[in-house]
Amino acid sequence: MRPSPEFLDALRDDGFCFVAADTMQAWLEDQGALEDWAAFRDSWNDLAPDRYLEKLGKQRRRRHAVYSLCSRGPAAGAAVRQAHQPHFQSLDYNALQGDIERWFEPILPAIGDSQSLHAILRHCQSLFGSLAPCVARWHVEVHQFRIEAQVDTPGQPTPEGMHRDGVDYVLVLLVDRENIARGTTSIHDMQGREVGAFTLTRPFDAALVDDARVFHGVTPVEAIDPALPSHRDVLVVTLRDAERTA
Known part of the structure; x- marks a missing residue:
């Protein structure tokens, strides 16, 4: 099952769209088997604390990896993992932690090479590549x-x-959500007006965002039962034309 024109039109016209779990899962399965999804999901239990946020009194766990993703020819959709490197955003895009080279723990090799992750990356190339056919390779x-x-x-x-x-x-893909309330994604246009809002509640629920055209954010999450563990697990994949500087 490939994305229907309505989703591509929403991205072109509005700069974002919400994709329900059943649809997103079908899209991913069209790109490859998800037989290792359980192990992929469970790898979120082995994330490292975000030590940069700890300095600010905030808590988050994460891992990070960089790939080169081919978008043309017979190798289209082939993702090659790159040497581990820092995540960097300028202050123009991250007022809280901009202009800092942030080194996070790497995504574990078995997860970085998994069927599930590579199906996700192939889907990203297919979907976003159709919107930007001039891009030969994605960072x-x-x-x-x-x-x-x-x-x-x-x-x-x-x-x-x-x-x-x-x-x-x-791409923001919900992987798991346990004992969590709230966490609503909101989308704002370049003038700061809210143009969309939705909550990722089921595994495979997803948000697709044209980053040049809209802002996005997520409201804080709260434990439904404070006596029990609670978490919101997502995979975020960002694509930038490899020919464009960051």
Whole structure:
């Protein structure tokens, strides 16, 4: 099952769209088997604390990897993992932690090479490549995020607030959600007006974002039952034309 024109039209016309879990899962399965999805999902239990946010009194767990993703010819969709490198955003895009080379723990090799992740990357190339056919190769950053809500402290999926990432396109894919309330994604246009809002509640629910055209952010998350563990696990994939400087 490939994306229907309505989703491509929404991205072109509005700069974003929400994709329900059943649809997104079908899109990914069209790109390859998801037989290792359970192991892929469970790898969120082994993320490292975000030590940069710890300095600010905020908590988040994450891992990071960079890929080169071919968008043309017989190798289209082939993703090659690159040497581990820092995640960098300028202050123009991240007022909280901009102009800092942030070194996160790498995504584990078995997860970085997994069927599930490579199906996701092939899907990103197919979908976003159809919107930008002039791009020959994408610089791709993959982020595993776990946001935990503490007893008296909501979790902050986007502690930098409403923002852009400084890339071309963004996929936010919900992997798991346990004992969590709120966490609504909101989309704002370049004038700051809200143009969309939705909540990722089921595994495979996803947001697709044209980063050049809209801002996005997520409201804090709270534990439904403060006595039990709670988390919101997402995979964020960003794509930038490899010929364009960051």
